[in-house]
Amino acid sequence: MEGLASLTTIPNVSFQPVSSSTRRSKFLSRRLNLGPSMDSFLRNSITLASSSSSSSSPMSTPIRAQQIESETGSAAASPVTESEENALKVKEWEVGMFQDEVAASQGIRIRRRPPTGPPLHYVGPFQFRLQNEGNTPRNILEEIIWYKDKEVSQMKERRPLFALKKDLERAPPARDFLGALKAAYLRTNLPGLIAEVKKASPSRGVLREDFDPVEIAQAYEKGGAACLSVLTDEKFFQGSFENLEKIRNAGVKCPLLCKEFVVDAWQIYYARSKGADAILLIAAVLPDLDIKYMVKICKMVGLTPLVEVHDEKEMDRMLAIEGIELIGINNRNLETFEVDISNTKKLLEGERGQKIREKNVLIVGESGLFTPDDIAYVQEAGVKAVLVGESIVKQSDPTKGITGLFGKDISV
Ligand SMILES: O=P(O)(O)OC[C@@H](O)[C@@H](O)c1c[nH]c2ccccc12
Structure with missing residues (x-):
């Protein structure tokens, strides 16, 4: 403020x-x-x-x-x-x-903050102000983004960029997220698995009560995950940067994706300082210039950007940007929560699919994958990696959850 x-x-x-x-x-x-x-x-x-x-x-x-x-x-x-x-x-x-x-x-429907803008004087909690007339978010993604915008500006006040840059020097070295996915695909002939450490979500509520992030991460690694995704959003997903840090410090070797709602480049530095190896950038939220700028910053600090799209328009926008090597197709619409895995197929068909192959972009199929048939379906569509949360985090033994998801043991 x-x-x-x-x-x-x-x-x-x-x-x-x-x-x-x-x-x-x-x-x-x-x-x-x-x-x-x-x-x-x-x-x-x-x-x-x-x-x-x-x-x-x-x-x-x-x-x-x-x-x-x-x-x-x-x-x-x-x-x-x-x-x-x-x-x-x-x-x-x-x-x-x-x-x-x-x-x-650019077809982006998500507004960065309430249209009437913040009041000139700080009058109370942000949540309260959101409920004022004219300041109602149109959907859950917009609500998350408005909250995130405030949250990040407060975090930045506590830890300005110059201080964060010092933390970067002490951060554990970044590991090759994309390389790990490619290696897993070559080794198993199945999509490389990014297994998500996910306690809860706005659409599904709490997925796992006895949630020990390090235990889950280790079980995923044992089960053959190539990489892990760690939700760091606290308010909507009950995640945290502490979880990310703990997993990294516990010696888990799988590269880690910081699963965040990035609205500011500061968050990229922050994620790296906490030991992340990759970070999510959502095309439904970020205009092209932000994506270009943030992709550059990611590379500068050694993070792999995973750019997420949900529809053809977002995919085309991202294909027009140089330097993007990893694109995730989210089968879940973050505005409505509807999940449809045929979305992955739809976005990889025809000329668009051709262009993706020519550009050698690795595609990740994200969300709503539960069975070996689901995995086969998205692999057939052209993905070389998958991002899975719910179906494996809910199993009492997540290692077995992975075997069940692929229909075989992928750790060997
Ligand atoms: O739990 P699922 O349906 O397997 O989905 C995992 C992951 O794809 C999902 O958590 C996700 C994809 N994109 C996101 C962006 C923000 C938060 C969460 C997500």
């Missing part, structure tokens, strides 16, 4: 919609009496930020400044005065108004 508080202290600033980044930066620069270097800095930031959702959070400045610095080698690195800092906050607030427009133009 610090960002919003300082925003209200700037006199004489209005937030009018303007059409181009240049006009916007000039407008801000004039209003705030900034020099030419700040003017061009703002222009750069706005151009980058206009299509980049994480930018509208008042707390995201460090990452953006760092990105600009590395891209332009410019003034971003010089010390910023208080008024320049305020200007950046104003700028970020302003570009936030355009963020949903950019997303909508």
Whole structure:
């Protein structure tokens, strides 16, 4: 809330919609009496930020400044005065108004935060404000995202990026998530398994009462999982970063996917600092520029991005982005919770499937897989990996759960 508080202290600033980044930066620069270097800095930031959702959070400045610095080698690195800092906050607030427009133009229905925006003064818990008129999320994914946006800005206040970067130096080395999936496929001739450590979900409730994340992870590894997925969202999935860290520190060798709702690049650094080897990026939430930017950051810190799509439009958007090597097709619609495994097949047919093969993208079939027939069906459709939670986490012995899922022991 610090960002919003300082925003209200700037006199004489209005937030009018303007059409181009240049006009916007000039407008801000004039209003705030900034020099030419700040003017061009703002222009750069706005151009980058206009299509980049994480930018509208008042707390995201460090990452953006760092990105600009590395891209332009410019003034971003010089010390910023208080008024320049305020200007950046104003700028970020302003570009936030355009963020949903950019997303909508790419077919993204999820709005990053409530349309009326947060009140100028912090008046109480976020949950309470969400229930105000006009601020009701349209579906569960949107509700998760609005909550996540607030959660992340609070986490960032507690652990700013510069501090997080120090943690990265101490993090255990990243392991090859994609390589582990490919090796498993070659070894078994079956899709490599990403086994999910999942306690609960909004659609299914609690899946397992006696939930010991490390025990489950070890049982999965013993059963032949190639990689593990660890849910870190606390509010909706009863997961945690503590679980991720514990599993990593227990010596589990399978590479770990941080299963999160990423809305800000800060979360990528955070996941790596906690020992993740891969991280989920959801195309239904993130506009193209965010995906491009985040894929780059993932690679920079050594994380493998798993980009998740649910429909043809999202798949086509992701196929047009360079550098994506791993795409998950979610059979569950995160807006309605409907599960249909024929979705995987649908998205891999025809020319689209051809393009995927040409680009050598490895496809993961995600959600709703329960039987050897289900596995055979998605393998036939073209997946080389599967992401499975419910059907194996519910078994009293998850090792046996894996054998049951594949119809054979895949650990040998
Ligand atoms: O439990 P299932 O139906 O086997 O699904 C696992 C996994 O695919 C699912 O948890 C998932 C896929 N994408 C997500 C994004 C966020 C949270 C959860 C998910």
